[in-house]
Amino acid sequence: MNILIVHAHNEPKSFSSALKDLSLNHFLTKGHEVIVKDLFEMEFNPVPQRSDFKTVLHPDYFHYMKEQVYAFQNNGFSDELTQEMNDLEWADLLIINAPLWWSSSPAILKGWFDKVLAMGFAYHPRDKKFETGVFKNKKAFCCFTAGGSEAAYSEGGENGDIDMVLYHINHGTLYYCGFEVLPSFLTWRTHLSDEATLKGYLDQYQQFLDNLDNAQKLY
Amino acid sequence: MNILIVHAHNEPKSFSSALKDLSLNHFLTKGHEVIVKDLFEMEFNPVPQRSDFKTVLHPDYFHYMKEQVYAFQNNGFSDELTQEMNDLEWADLLIINAPLWWSSSPAILKGWFDKVLAMGFAYHPRDKKFETGVFKNKKAFCCFTAGGSEAAYSEGGENGDIDMVLYHINHGTLYYCGFEVLPSFLTWRTHLSDEATLKGYLDQYQQFLDNLDNAQKLY
Numbered sequence: 001m002n003i004l005i006v007h008a009h010n011e012p013k014s015f016s017s018a019l020k021d022l023s024l025n026h027f028l029t030k031g032h033e034v035i036v037k038d039l040f041e042m043e044f045n046p047v048p049q050r051s052d053f054k055t056v057l058h059p060d061y062f063h064y065m066k067e068q069v070y071a072f073q074n075n076g077f078s079d080e081l082t083q084e085m086n087d088l089e090w091a092d093l094l095i096i097n098a099p100l101w102w103s104s105s106p107a108i109l110k111g112w113f114d115k116v117l118a119m120g121f122a123y124h125p126r127d128k129k130f131e132t133g134v135f136k137n138k139k140a141f142c143c144f145t146a147g148g149s150e151a152a153y154s155e156g157g158e159n160g161d162i163d164m165v166l167y168h169i170n171h172g173t174l175y176y177c178g179f180e181v182l183p184s185f186l187t188w189r190t191h192l193s194d195e196a197t198l199k200g201y202l203d204q205y206q207q208f209l210d211n212l213d214n215a216q217k218l219y
Numbered sequence: 220m221n222i223l224i225v226h227a228h229n230e231p232k233s234f235s236s237a238l239k240d241l242s243l244n245h246f247l248t249k250g251h252e253v254i255v256k257d258l259f260e261m262e263f264n265p266v267p268q269r270s271d272f273k274t275v276l277h278p279d280y281f282h283y284m285k286e287q288v289y290a291f292q293n294n295g296f297s298d299e300l301t302q303e304m305n306d307l308e309w310a311d312l313l314i315i316n317a318p319l320w321w322s323s324s325p326a327i328l329k330g331w332f333d334k335v336l337a338m339g340f341a342y343h344p345r346d347k348k349f350e351t352g353v354f355k356n357k358k359a360f361c362c363f364t365a366g367g368s369e370a371a372y373s374e375g376g377e378n379g380d381i382d383m384v385l386y387h388i389n390h391g392t393l394y395y396c397g398f399e400v401l402p403s404f405l406t407w408r409t410h411l412s413d414e415a416t417l418k419g420y421l422d423q424y425q426q427f428l429d430n431l432d433n434a435q436k437l438y
Contacts, residue, residue, distance in 0.1 A: 010267055011281045046265055046326035048229055062230045063410065065366070102332050103391030104323060107265035111326030125366065130377060147284070147344065158349060159395075165387050167379055172322030176378075191282065 003027045003034045004091035008098040008109035010040045015190040015198060016145045019205055020097045023143070026209045035087050039108045046111015052078050065119040072120030084116040094140040094179065096169070100147070103165045113173055122177045133178015140174045141182035141215075142166065143205070150188045162186060163218070175219035182215045222246045222253045223310035227317035227328035229259045234409040234417060235364045238424055239316045242362070245428045254306050258327045265330015271297050284338040291339030303335040313359040313398065315388070319366070322384045332392055341396045352397015359393045360401035360434075361385065362424070369407045381405060382437070394438035401434045 005023060009016040020036065027034045037044075048064045050056075055076025057067050071077045077085065088094065098109050105113070116122070123129050146153060146162075153162040163170075166184060174181045185208050187201045224242060228235040239255065246253045256263075267283045269275070274295025276286050290296045296304065307313065317328050324332070335341070342348050365372060365381075372381040382389075385403060393400045404427050406420045 010283060013280055014282075040266070046330070047259070048325075061232055063233075064229060066410075102329070102336070102395075103387035104329065106267075107326045107330030107333050110321070110323065110329045111265070113321050114326055117321070160386055160390060164383055165391060168322035168384050168387060171379060172384060176321075191285075 001027075001032045001092045002090050003032055003093045003095065004087055005034065005036045005095045005097055006039065006109065006112060007036055008039045008096075008106050008112070014099070014145075015187065015201070016097060016099050016143075018202065019143050019145070019185075019187070022202060022205055023095055023097070023209060026206065035091070037084070037087070037112075039112060044108055044112060046108050046114065048111075048114060052081055052115060054078065064114075068118035069120035069124075072118060077118070077121075081115055081118070084112070085118070085121055088116060088122075088135075092138055094138060094174075096140070096142040096144075096174075098142075098144060100144040103159065105169065117173065117177055128178070129176050130178065133176065136178035136180070138179050139182055139217075140179035142169060142174075142184040143186075144184060145187045145190050147189060147191065150186075153186075153188070171219050180217050181219040182212065183218055220246070220251045220311045221309050222251055222312045222314065223306055224253065224255045224314045224316055225258065225328065225331060226255055227258045227315075227325050227331070231260075233318070233364075234406065234420070235316060235318050235362075237421065238362050238364070238404075238406070241421060241424055242314055242316070242428060245425065254310070256303070256306070256331075258331060263327055263331060265327050265333065267330075267333060271300055271334060273297065283333075287337035288339035288343075291337060296337070296340075300334060300337070303331070304337070304340055307335060307341075307354075311357055313354075313357060313393075315359070315361040315363075315393075317361075317363060319363040322378065324388065336392065336396055347397070348395050349397065352395065355397035355399070357398050358401055358436075359398035361388060361393075361403040362405075363403060364406045364409050366408060366410065369405075372405075372407075390438050399436050400438040401431065402437055 007020045024034055053067050053071045053076050055071050055074045057070035098106055122134055128134050148159050151157050152159045155161040170181045185205055226239045243253055272286050272290045272295050274290050274293045276289035317325055341353055347353050367378050370376050371378040374380040389400045404424055
């Protein structure tokens with residue numbers, strides 16, 4: 001199996017990075033192929049710009065999605081984005097590994113969604129989305145480290161149920177592109193946790209990965 | 220009244236930009252003060268980095284939120300971020316004006332949230348959030364142009380109810396910082412709309428702004 005881990009934490013010694021390393025080692029040990037995209041290390045630029053394309057559809061009006069479709073039809077993405085798209089096509093499983101900032105992706109990860117999940121390539125709102133999505137033969141899940149508590153992200157909690165909070169990513173982004181979306185792996189308040197709690201999270205993630213084949217899909 | 224419009228569309232001729240201009244002119248005509256932050260024009264960098272701070276709390280471990288708190292306590296934000304924070308403090312009303320990309324903010328806008336709504340300055344998870352939030356005397360609302368249809372973003376629609384989709388912004392971000400969050404103004408599929416439909420949206424937005432004082436808060 002081919003696994004793509006898209007990692008978006010600025011600190012290599014963070015717990016999010018430790019979870020990324022755990023999944024990397026897990027899949028390598030099992031004989032799978034793994035590519036890690038460390039977006040901060042790559043200095044991935046999340047801001048849409050003309051240089052994302054070798055082609056130009058409308059020189060006087062920059063409609064990003066229309067330029068994406070035109071680039072897709074004319075082999076016109078930048079070399080950097082073409083590489084990202086090739087690696088995503090190669091993958092059977094996509095893991096999104098990041099801290100949860102403002103109930104969502106850090107901007108650098110959001111920009112990876114905005115640019116790599118390009119209209120034409122990753123979806124088309126007319127006929128390639130959800131159950132007819134481009135990546136319907138691939139799986140995906142998120143591994144987020146949240147700063148809040150599990151209670152705060154439960155139904156009735158002050159931050160709202162985590163499945164509702166993550167709906168815009170799990171359903172609105174990953175499932176929109178056709179991925180079979182597995183449950184997210186979440187940790188809570190690791191910046192305030194002691195060593196035993198952190199060790200417990202690593203053990204839980206190992207079990208989560210061991211049982212991935214049996215996971216019931218969210219979407 | 221002081222109004223801050225944070226605008227995040229890459230194309231000045233876009234309909235999102237027309238809505239921004241409409242609100243700008245509306246409030247200026249009424250004698251209010253308005254500042255527009257055109258994040259693309261400003262080349263706002265949404266990626267967290269050491270240069271966001273003049274201070275350094277932990278040189279060997281970059282925990283962004285802890286650096287934010289330390290910078291807040293020691294006047295240590297970069298001049299650029301200090302200016303953003305001053306302008307936000309100045310505002311009585313914040314308008315988020317952007318296209319809806321992947322059921323969320325464009326990355327450049329997400330980065331503005333990540334960096335300007337800094338821990339310490341805009342919230343503290345212990346005691347300054349929601350009804351005790353820093354900006355509890357300010358109002359905010361979002362003006363989003365969505366690529367999908369209104370039906371798709373309704374309850375039971377394929378994209379999910381828009382209030383649930385936007386929960387991570389309206390509740391998880393704006394209300395978290397204490398803002399009184401007003402209903403969002405939304406347009407649908409404007410890239411496929413004829414002139415009459417677009418004119419109708421501008422009229423609707425004008426009415427929305429005219430009636431803002433009577434709007435019932437979402438959160």
